[in-house]
Amino acid sequence: MSAWLPRSAAGKRWLGLAPSYFVIGIFMLVPMIIMGVFSFLEPNPYGGVKPVGSVAAYVKLLFEYDLEDNLVFNPGYINIIFRSFQLSFGATLMCLVFGFPVAYYITLQPESKRNFYIYLITIPFWTNLLIRTFAWIIILGRGGVIETPLLAAGIIEDSLRMMYTDGAIAIGLTYSYLPLMVLPIYASLEKLDFRLLEAASDLYATRLEVMTKVVIPLCKPGIIAGCLLVFIPCLGAFIAPNLLGGGKKLMLGSLVQFQFASARNWPFGAALSMLLLSAVVIMLIFYARSARKRADMEGA
Amino acid sequence: MSEQMQNSTSAGTGKKILPVGHYRGLGVWTVVFFIFLYLPIVVLVFYSFNANRMVMNWGGFGIEWYVKAFQNDDIQKAVWNSLIVATVATLFSTAIATIGALVLARGGNFRGKTVSLGLITLPLMVPEIVTAVAVLIFFSAIGMNWGLVNVIIAHITFCIPFAFMPIRARLEGMDTSLEQAARDLYASEWETFRYVTVPLLMPGIVAGAMLAFVISMDDFIITLMVGGAGSTTLPVYIYSMIRRGLTPEINAVCTVLLFFSIAIVTAYWVVSRKSQTTAVH
Numbered sequence: 001m002s003a004w005l006p007r008s009a010a011g012k013r014w015l016g017l018a019p020s021y022f023v024i025g026i027f028m029l030v031p032m033i034i035m036g037v038f039s040f041l042e043p044n045p046y047g048g049v050k051p052v053g054s055v056a057a058y059v060k061l062l063f064e065y066d067l068e069d070n071l072v073f074n075p076g077y078i079n080i081i082f083r084s085f086q087l088s089f090g091a092t093l094m095c096l097v098f099g100f101p102v103a104y105y106i107t108l109q110p111e112s113k114r115n116f117y118i119y120l121i122t123i124p125f126w127t128n129l130l131i132r133t134f135a136w137i138i139i140l141g142r143g144g145v146i147e148t149p150l151l152a153a154g155i156i157e158d159s160l161r162m163m164y165t166d167g168a169i170a171i172g173l174t175y176s177y178l179p180l181m182v183l184p185i186y187a188s189l190e191k192l193d194f195r196l197l198e199a200a201s202d203l204y205a206t207r208l209e210v211m212t213k214v215v216i217p218l219c220k221p222g223i224i225a226g227c228l229l230v231f232i233p234c235l236g237a238f239i240a241p242n243l244l245g246g247g248k249k250l251m252l253g254s255l256v257q258f259q260f261a262s263a264r265n266w267p268f269g270a271a272l273s274m275l276l277l278s279a280v281v282i283m284l285i286f287y288a289r290s291a292r293k294r295a296d297m298e299g300a
Numbered sequence: 301m302s303e304q305m306q307n308s309t310s311a312g313t314g315k316k317i318l319p320v321g322h323y324r325g326l327g328v329w330t331v332v333f334f335i336f337l338y339l340p341i342v343v344l345v346f347y348s349f350n351a352n353r354m355v356m357n358w359g360g361f362g363i364e365w366y367v368k369a370f371q372n373d374d375i376q377k378a379v380w381n382s383l384i385v386a387t388v389a390t391l392f393s394t395a396i397a398t399i400g401a402l403v404l405a406r407g408g409n410f411r412g413k414t415v416s417l418g419l420i421t422l423p424l425m426v427p428e429i430v431t432a433v434a435v436l437i438f439f440s441a442i443g444m445n446w447g448l449v450n451v452i453i454a455h456i457t458f459c460i461p462f463a464f465m466p467i468r469a470r471l472e473g474m475d476t477s478l479e480q481a482a483r484d485l486y487a488s489e490w491e492t493f494r495y496v497t498v499p500l501l502m503p504g505i506v507a508g509a510m511l512a513f514v515i516s517m518d519d520f521i522i523t524l525m526v527g528g529a530g531s532t533t534l535p536v537y538i539y540s541m542i543r544r545g546l547t548p549e550i551n552a553v554c555t556v557l558l559f560f561s562i563a564i565v566t567a568y569w570v571v572s573r574k575s576q577t578t579a580v581h
Contacts, residue, residue, distance in 0.1 A: 013410060016403035019396040020420050020460060027457045028422060028431065031438035035430075038437050048440060102333045105326040119569055124337050126511075126565040128518040130535050131554040134542055135340030138347055143356045145343055178337065197321040210320065236427030238521050243542065253429045260436060260525060273433045280427060 032277070039270035047264045057271035077255070081275070084252040087166060088234035091173035095181035095230045096223065098174070103185040103222075104215070107192065118186065125179035133172050133239045140168055140244070164246035172240035177233055181226040188222025189215075221294065228287055232280050252276055341558065348551035355546040365548040366556075375553060378537035381448060385523075385533060386516040389455035390463075394509040396456070397463035398501075405471035423458040431458060432525035439526065448531045451523055455516045462515045463508035466572060470504025503571050510568040514561050 006012055039057050041049040061081075064074035106117045124132060139145045140162040150156045162168055192215065200214045216223070238253040245251070250258070252272065259269030318324065348366070352359025369375055400420055404413065423431060435454045444450065478500065482492040520535040527536060534557060541550045 009407070010410070013403050013407045016399040016407075017416050020400040020416070023392075023396060023457055024419055024422055024460060027435065027438070027453055028426070029419075031434035032426070032430070034441050035434040035437050038441075098333060098336075101323075101326055101329045104323075105330045108322065108326070115573070119566075120334065121337070122569075123562060123565060124341065126514050126518075127341070127558050127561045128520070128535060128538075128554070130520045130539060130542075131344065131558060132340055134538075134550065134554065135344040137542075137546065138343055138355060139340060141356065148356075175336070175340065194321055201320040207323065211323070215321075232425070232427060236429040238429055253427070256429050256433060257521070257525070260433065266437065269433060270437065273430045276427055277430050280425065280430075284425060 035270045036274055039267055039274050041267050043265045043267050045264065047260075047266060049266050054267070057265075057267035060268055061271065061275075080250050080255055081252060083166070083249075084235055087170055087173065087251060088231050088237075090170050091177070091234050092181075092227050092231045094170065094174040095178050096227060099178055099181040099226070100185055100223070103182045103189055106182075106186055107189040114190075118183070121179050121182055129176055130239055130243075133176065133243050136168070136172050136175065136244060137163065140171070163244065164248065166245075166249060168244040169240050169249060169251070172244040173234045173237055176237070176240060177230040180229040180233075184225040184229060185219060185222040188219040188225075192218055221291070224287065224290065228283060232283065235279060236276055344551055344558070345555050348548055348555045350548040350551070353547060355548050355551060365552040369549050369552045369556075372549070374532075374537060375534070378532050378534045381531060382517055382534040385448065385452050385455055386513050388452050389459050389516045390509050390513045392456045393459035393512045394463045394467075394505060397460050397508055397512075398467055398505055400460075401464055401467040401471055402497075405468050420464055421461045424461045428458075428521050432522040435522065436525045445528065447528055451527045451531050451533070454522050454526045455519065458519070458522065459512040459516055463512040466507040466511060467501065467504040470501060470507070474500055503574060507568050507572045510564050510571070514564050514568075517557070518561065 006015055038049055040053055040055065042052040042054045042056065044050050059071070061077050062073060063071045064076075066072050102121075106114055109117065137144070141147075142159050142161075142163065146162070147156070147160055150160075196214055196218070197210050200210045205213065235251075236253040236256075237251055238257050241249060241251040241254045242257075245254075252275075256269050256272045256276070259265050259272065263269075347355050347358075349361050349363060350358055351362030351364060397420075400416075404417060404420075407413075431454075435450075435457075439445065439450050479492055479496050482496045483489075487495070518535060519533075520539060523531075523533050524536050524539065527533065532540075534553070538550060538553060538557075541547075541553070
């Protein structure tokens with residue numbers, strides 16, 4: 001029956017891994033390399049590229065040509081990138097402040113209840129992101145769920161104009177990735193030894209000190225993991241800036257999509273993607289390093 | 301444990317003192333949190349029963365937008381595309397993830413294990429928009445334009461880690477003594493695998509397949525970029541509806557897709573909880 005299988009353990013091992021290597025290698029790793037190459041080519045005006053080497057895509061990040069063909073500094077794209085980082089940072093912070101107490105509260109519950117809370121948190125995460133963001137249009141929009149009762153009660157006289165603002169995008173991002181903050185924090189809090197809290201309290205630590213000097217340092221790995229899990233997808237977000245920012249308040253993700261859908265400047269889109277990818281890789285390297293350092297310290 | 305602490309610290313005092321580690325307002329904060337989490341979903345479902353043409357102007361209760369959505373040919377076509385893509389992507393990604401997980405969980409320590417694990421989880425770490433751009437460029441560079449097939453290939457790729465995680469978790473929680481017993485009773489390696497390992501692993505495989513299916517059904521940005529004119533899936537169609545103008549028809553379609561996802565995730569939850577209890581004993 002198994003005559004066609006390789007005899008050695010190593011042979012079987014690589015046979016089992018071959019399909020994963022094949023699919024992810026060919027359809028993810030190779031495409032990312034090609035994307036890197038494309039970012040150094042010249043754009044074809046109808047989409048695609050010309051096989052001519054060029055760094056124009058990266059120059060375009062900082063400079064533009066004026067009417068006399070001189071390179072002049074153009075802060076436009078840098079501003080969009082800066083805004084992406086700013087909004088992602090804001091959304092991550094909001095997720096942390098909003099999510100941490102909830103993760104902590106769940107840890108205090110009896111075990112049977114905890115699973116149900118986690119189920120409730122994961123449900124929105126597995127439902128369609130586009131749909132959940134669309135719902136915010138109905139909530140924040142002109143004549144929406146928030147405005148209508150306020151207008152009717154005479155508390156406000158004119159539309160609050162909440163849509164198409166950075167605030168709307170930040171709320172959308174926070175809402176989109178909140179479960180990704182709560183779950184890792186909960187995972188690390190769950191392992192927390194509550195006797196340590198009592199020990200701290202017996203040694204005259206105040207309530208606040210128990211939290212800041214015992215609980216938070218001990219679940220730092222969960223907090224860092226949560227922040228990364230939120231920050232990375234925020235940085236490349238497309239749906240929230242597109243629907244809640246009205247496509248005018250661009251972020252990196254929507255700027256990339258724009259290069260392929262409308263502007264037809266593929267090398268520039270590829271260069272922006274490379275930039276996004278590098279930011280993610282740098283963050284992951286820092287994360288791996290800090291995790292290793294922590295493991296070494298615990299091992300010592 | 302928290303109950304013990306509650307007894308020890310609040311005993312004997314007239315005024316209610318919070319035990320160590322408990323903080324005032326946590327419960328209220330959590331309630332607000334869940335309202336925030338579920339408000340958009342409730343609003344979305346509520347307005348899908350709006351009889352008015354405009355989503356935000358309430359014009360009385362009605363299910364006419366559901367009827368309209370079900371009769372919409374474009375929506376039907378998009379639903380079919382979504383189901384075809386998700387089914388094929390689930391079958392392939394689950395099969396690939398299963399054998400990958402078997403090697404990584406049971407193959408012992410070998411050179412390249414960390415790299416292999418990194419590769420399989422790569423689609424989780426790369427931002428979706430980057431994956432979308434890379435795959436789009438790749439298909440265009442090799443001149444492959446097979447409509448739905450392109451979309452399916454992209455979906456198989458990013459579904460692999462989602463199918464992989466529950467399967468690997470199940471394998472790592474599984475006791476190997478039954479497999480050893482089968483080997484002792486002269487079952488061949490294949491028989492052991494077929495009649496002992498696979499049945500034990502089944503809940504993990506089912507859970508992995510469900511996650512892959514939900515992830516594929518819900519994907520929007522990669523399909524939008526990779527898919528051509530004829531390969532519109534439901535989320536891509538919903539996006540085009542939103543761009544054209546807000547009618548309760550969008551809410552009706554979204555509500556159906558929403559409950560579909562919730563049903564699958566709930567089933568996944570039940571399966572994986574059952575698998576947790578059976579894997580240990």
